[in-house]
Amino acid sequence: MLLMAGCDGKTDPVQPVESSKAPAVTTTQDTETKNAYVFTAGGVQVKVDAELGSVLDSLGTYAYHEETSCAFEGIDKFYDFGSYEIDTYPDGDKDYVSMIIVRDDLVSTTEGISLYMTKDDMIRVYGSDYTENGNLYSYDGGNMTLDFIIKEGEIVSIQYCSKVLK
Amino acid sequence: MKKTILKTVEYVGVILVLAALTILLGRLFMPKYYSTQKEGSLIREYYGEDKDFDVVFIGDCEVYENFVPAVLWEDFGINSYIRGSAQQLIWQSYYLMEETLKYEHPDVMVFNILSLKYNEPQREEYNRMTLDGMRFSKSKVDSILASMLPDENFTDYLFPLLRFHDRYKELKSEDISLLFGHGNVSHNGYLMQLGVKGITPDNYPVGRMLPDYTFGENAMKYLDKMVELCDNEGVQLVFVKAPSLTPYWYDEWEEQVVAYASEHNIPYINYLKLLPETGIDFTEDTYDMGGHLNLYGAVKLTKHFGEFLRNEMNLPDRRNEEKLSQSWDEKLKLYYAEIETQKAAQSSGKDE
Numbered sequence: 001m002l003l004m005a006g007c008d009g010k011t012d013p014v015q016p017v018e019s020s021k022a023p024a025v026t027t028t029q030d031t032e033t034k035n036a037y038v039f040t041a042g043g044v045q046v047k048v049d050a051e052l053g054s055v056l057d058s059l060g061t062y063a064y065h066e067e068t069s070c071a072f073e074g075i076d077k078f079y080d081f082g083s084y085e086i087d088t089y090p091d092g093d094k095d096y097v098s099m100i101i102v103r104d105d106l107v108s109t110t111e112g113i114s115l116y117m118t119k120d121d122m123i124r125v126y127g128s129d130y131t132e133n134g135n136l137y138s139y140d141g142g143n144m145t146l147d148f149i150i151k152e153g154e155i156v157s158i159q160y161c162s163k164v165l166k
Numbered sequence: 167m168k169k170t171i172l173k174t175v176e177y178v179g180v181i182l183v184l185a186a187l188t189i190l191l192g193r194l195f196m197p198k199y200y201s202t203q204k205e206g207s208l209i210r211e212y213y214g215e216d217k218d219f220d221v222v223f224i225g226d227c228e229v230y231e232n233f234v235p236a237v238l239w240e241d242f243g244i245n246s247y248i249r250g251s252a253q254q255l256i257w258q259s260y261y262l263m264e265e266t267l268k269y270e271h272p273d274v275m276v277f278n279i280l281s282l283k284y285n286e287p288q289r290e291e292y293n294r295m296t297l298d299g300m301r302f303s304k305s306k307v308d309s310i311l312a313s314m315l316p317d318e319n320f321t322d323y324l325f326p327l328l329r330f331h332d333r334y335k336e337l338k339s340e341d342i343s344l345l346f347g348h349g350n351v352s353h354n355g356y357l358m359q360l361g362v363k364g365i366t367p368d369n370y371p372v373g374r375m376l377p378d379y380t381f382g383e384n385a386m387k388y389l390d391k392m393v394e395l396c397d398n399e400g401v402q403l404v405f406v407k408a409p410s411l412t413p414y415w416y417d418e419w420e421e422q423v424v425a426y427a428s429e430h431n432i433p434y435i436n437y438l439k440l441l442p443e444t445g446i447d448f449t450e451d452t453y454d455m456g457g458h459l460n461l462y463g464a465v466k467l468t469k470h471f472g473e474f475l476r477n478e479m480n481l482p483d484r485r486n487e488e489k490l491s492q493s494w495d496e497k498l499k500l501y502y503a504e505i506e507t508q509k510a511a512q513s514s515g516k517d518e
Contacts, residue, residue, distance in 0.1 A: 063369045067412045068454045070205060070227040070252035070292075078371060085374070101374045136377035149377050157375035 036141035102158035209299030221246035225278030228408035235354035243483030248355025261309035285382025361453035379418035411456030
């Protein structure tokens with residue numbers, strides 16, 4: 001497996017969920033990827049660490065570029081759908097989702113959070129059981145994290161990141 | 167007395183045989199970096215040179231894939247070498263500079279600033295490609311200490327056999343045939359790629375937002391050390407950013423480099439901003455959709471940089487030096503031969 005890209009910021013070990021901090025919206029763990037958070041675009045579910053494969057055809061048109069690593073074989077692929085981007089890493093002859101990046105407020109997380117909403121909105125939906133590293137707030141979702149970058153109380157970035165990249 | 171001497175000779179003999187065996191096995195098990203992962207051979211190749219270079223490039227793939235010393239010689243009479251390696255981190259670049267200055271005193275050292283984005287060691291495989299190729303020296307020791315990941319051991323770098331002994335399962339005939347070395351994979355540090363895999367502007371990558379764009383303290387510490395080293399040695403340092411679309415180069419990073427270069431009076435050229443001037447066209451001058459230039463793009467870039475070296479750095483044309491010219495004649499034969507080899511491989515359908 002070749003992994004070259006990575007989510008930025010380091011997450012601390014995940015703390016146990018305290019009942020008082022339990023998320024207002026509970027998420028159902030995806031049985032295929034063991035991930036708590038799944039992105040949905042146009043009714044299509046996109047899961048971190050799942051094979052992108054046929055899901056790609058259901059998502060519409062995109063800009064595409066790829067990145068080869070220096071010296072090692074394998075290609076990281078980047079699909080830009082305008083409002084969001086899906087990145088993949090290779091494993092064997094298949095490509096798996098490494099990251100989903102929300103780029104504007106025309107799309108939201110499955111739980112209803114979009115860019116330019118507030119930190120309070122984020123906590124209302126996902127709870128306070130996040131790890132904080134500067135302005136990066138990470139929710140542990142099993143094999144992945146759901147990351148928010150917050151500046152001056154406003155959500156400016158939402159990224160679903162595979163843990164195999166960290 | 168005679169018995170003691172015999173015993174001593176016996177001990178010394180055993181130690182010498184064991185040492186020879188250790189070195190031989192180390193050579194056998196070390197990756198050869200020849201038919202694949204050629205990048206691992208780059209650092210080592212420098213030691214076979216005459217080391218009278220006017221310009222030495224230091225950095226990651228953005229130097230060894232994008233600048234062509236053969237062009238600097240043919241078009242400008244500038245004798246140059248690239249001490250590049252895959253994902254070369256800034257502290258590795260610093261120690262390579264330090265080591266280079268023990269061998270020679272170039273007029274200009276060119277550092278590609280992409281590696282400022284890394285503040286910590288990243289990956290052992292890449293460390294190996296830079297560090298294992300270095301000859302033993304204080305610079306190498308310091309570079310190892312600065313580069314090791316938490317689960318790595320210093321002794322594994324000094325004695326590669328300790329690290330690579332389990333390669334016995336994957337030894338190939340190449341490991342035996344190249345036991346005592348092999349020919350160069352590069353042309354004065356340039357790793358040639360003739361393939362074409364272009365990218366159109368509507369597909370150019372967009373950088374994702376980062377939590378913090380400030381370069382790390384450790385990275386900046388080594389940049390300071392580079393500046394100080396070059397100042398002390400009277401070597402002109404030049405910063406470049408190669409025209410690579412990936413990894414994405416952020417405006418926030420650019421601002422920091424521009425400010426630093428200005429403060430320290432160091433020339434800085436960001437070739438991402440000079441695409442029209444160089445004539446680089448990413449639909450045809452790259453072999454991997456903008457990550458690196460192919461030979462056609464690298465020649466364009468080098469011609470532009472050669473003008474800068476000649477006009478701004480006042481480097482003389484040395485093509486009238488007989489011995490150096492003869493040496494380059496031989497190098498150019500190999501350079502053009504590889505172009506033909508790669509072209510032939512392309513037309514027969516198998517890329518190099």
